[in-house]
Each structure stands twice: as structure tokens, then as C-alpha cells.
Amino acid sequence: MTEVSVAKEDVAATGDLVVLQSVNKHFGALHVLQDIDLTVARGEVVVVIGPSGSGKSTLCRTINRLETIDSGSITIDGKPLPHEGKELARLRADVGMVFQSFNLFAHKTVLENVTLGQIKVRKKDKKAAEERARALLDRVGVGAQAEKYPAQLSGGQQQRVAIARALAMEPKVMLFDEPTSALDPEMINEVLEVMQQLARDGMTMIVVTHEMGFARSAANRVVFMADGRIVEQATPDQFFSNPRSDRAKDFLSKIL
Ligand code: ADP
Numbered sequence: 001m002t003e004v005s006v007a008k009e010d011v012a013a014t015g016d017l018v019v020l021q022s023v024n025k026h027f028g029a030l031h032v033l034q035d036i037d038l039t040v041a042r043g044e045v046v047v048v049i050g051p052s053g054s055g056k057s058t059l060c061r062t063i064n065r066l067e068t069i070d071s072g073s074i075t076i077d078g079k080p081l082p083h084e085g086k087e088l089a090r091l092r093a094d095v096g097m098v099f100q101s102f103n104l105f106a107h108k109t110v111l112e113n114v115t116l117g118q119i120k121v122r123k124k125d126k127k128a129a130e131e132r133a134r135a136l137l138d139r140v141g142v143g144a145q146a147e148k149y150p151a152q153l154s155g156g157q158q159q160r161v162a163i164a165r166a167l168a169m170e171p172k173v174m175l176f177d178e179p180t181s182a183l184d185p186e187m188i189n190e191v192l193e194v195m196q197q198l199a200r201d202g203m204t205m206i207v208v209t210h211e212m213g214f215a216r217s218a219a220n221r222v223v224f225m226a227d228g229r230i231v232e233q234a235t236p237d238q239f240f241s242n243p244r245s246d247r248a249k250d251f252l253s254k255i256l
Pocket residue numbers: 027030032050051052053054055056057058059
């Protein structure tokens with residue numbers, strides 16, 4: 001893989017990057033996020049697991065303000081989330097997100113997918129944006145696909161382009177919401193490997209996944225959610241060998 005800087009933050013910089021305090025969110029009568037307190041330090045990799053419907057996706061979506069919250073606060077790098085306009089576009093660049101469905105622009109080439117935001121939001125000139133895009137595409141192993149359209153790529157390749165597109169914005173933190181769930185089994189590892197490398201390079205990451213192997217090897221911390229609450233948090237070792245709550249024990253007994 002080509003060397004390219006992805007972590008914008010100074011390695012020496014420390015402190016909390018993502019802080020959620022007493023966050024509550026409802027969808028009508030459903031209390032989908034209940035008093036969520038979550039702090040993610042710079043360079044930390046947090047894996048969020050839990051049953052379907054527990055609020056994991058909603059949690060991710062509140063962090064880059066795809067969803068609003070009803071009460072509580074969220075700060076990124078000490079700053080509250082902006083509400084609209086250019087500030088919001090910059091927040092979405094600072095908080096890269098990779099979804100289960102790859103969400104690439106279908107009518108743009110791979111290269112255009114990775115340059116657009118750099119030019120529009122980060123105000124880079126086209127040449128610099130393309131250079132960075134090509135380096136990142138090489139880095140995630142799809143450099144040869146740059147002139148193709150998303151539909152011409154495999155799911156694993158598309159998801160790696162989606163990761164490159166988010167990285168191109170020099171995000172402070174990357175959110176992954178079940179990035180491998182829609183992939184054929186043989187493509188899962190190529191995406192997880194890119195994520196592993198990113199974690200090793202010091203990127204701050206919040207990853208919702210059912211890939212327990214990834215959680216064990218890449219996570220600094222596992223956050224277990226159920227029914228809109230964070231039920232427990234622990235190191236992967238502690239969590240997988242000795243879950244404390246009945247909910248976590250029950251969940252693990254079903255998936256392991
Ligand atoms: P998870 O990602 O853990 O499976 P979600 O955050 O997607 O959970 O969903 C949590 C709950 O909120 C589910 O019951 C889901 O049906 C509900 N929900 C999610 N998005 C919406 C929405 N836009 N409107 C109404 N209910 C929603």
C-alpha cells in the first residue's frame with residue numbers, strides 16, 4: 001500500500017475527540033437513545049455491538065447530525081455540532097461515515113467520488129484533490145479502478161472506495177455502520193483489512209459491527225447497547241471472556 005497520511009491530528013495530541021453527554025432521542029413514542037454518555041479519545045477504536053434495533057445506527061447518525069437529538073450534548077473536538085450550512089458540511093467532512101450500503105455517487109467515476117468533497121468542502125484545487133484521491137485509492141487497493149463507475153465494481157471494492165472517499169476529507173473520526181454486512185462473505189476480509197490498517201495508523205474510529213474477530217483485534221473498547229442504552233463497556237478481552245450483564249451474556253451466547 002502507498003504511504004499517505006490519513007490521520008489529520010498530531011500524533012502527540014491527546015484528549016477526548018467525541019463526547020456525548022446524556023443524549024436522548026425519540027422517534028415518536030420510541031425512546032431510541034436513552035441517556036447516552038460516551039467519550040471517545042483521540043486515536044481510540046470503539047466497537048459498538050448489540051441486538052438489532054438497539055439504536056446503534058441512530059447513535060452513529062446523531063454524531064454527524066444526520067439525526068437531531070432531543071436533549072443532551074454532543075461535541076467533536078470540543079465544539080458542539082453545528083446546525084446547518086457550511087459548518088454542517090465541514091462537520092460531515094470531519095466525521096467520515098461509511099454505511100452498510102456503499103452510498104457512492106452512481107453517476108460519477110470512482111475518482112470523481114473521491115475528489116468531489118475535497119474540492120467542494122475542503123476547497124482543494126482539482127490537481128491536489130486527484131493526487132490525494134489516487135494515493136488513497138491505491139492505499140485501499142482499488143487504484144486500478146479509478147476511471148470506472150461504482151456499478152462496475154464488486155461490493156468489496158465499492159466499500160473500499162467509500163472508505164477512501166471519507167478519508168479524502170481528512171476526517172478527525174471515522175464512523176462505520178455495519179460496513180461489511182451487505183457484502184458477500186469472500187469480500188468481508190478485504191474491507192476489514194483496510195479498517196485494521198486504519199486503526200493501526202491511529203485513526204479515531206467508532207465501528208458498529210457483528211465481526212467479533214475485528215472487535216477482538218482492533219478495538220480498544222467494546223460498547224454494548226441494548227434497548228437504546230449503553231449497557232456495558234469494557235476492553236474486548238474483558239467483554240468477551242467475562243460479560244457482566246445478562247443482556248450481554250444472552251447476546252454473546254447467540255452470536256459466538
Ligand atoms: P440498530 O442500528 O441497533 O439496529 P437503529 O438505530 O437502526 O438500531 O434503530 C433503533 C430503533 O429505532 C428501531 O426500533 C428502529 O425501528 C427505530 N428507528 C430507526 N430509525 C427510525 C426512523 N427514522 N423513524 C422511526 N423509527 C426509527
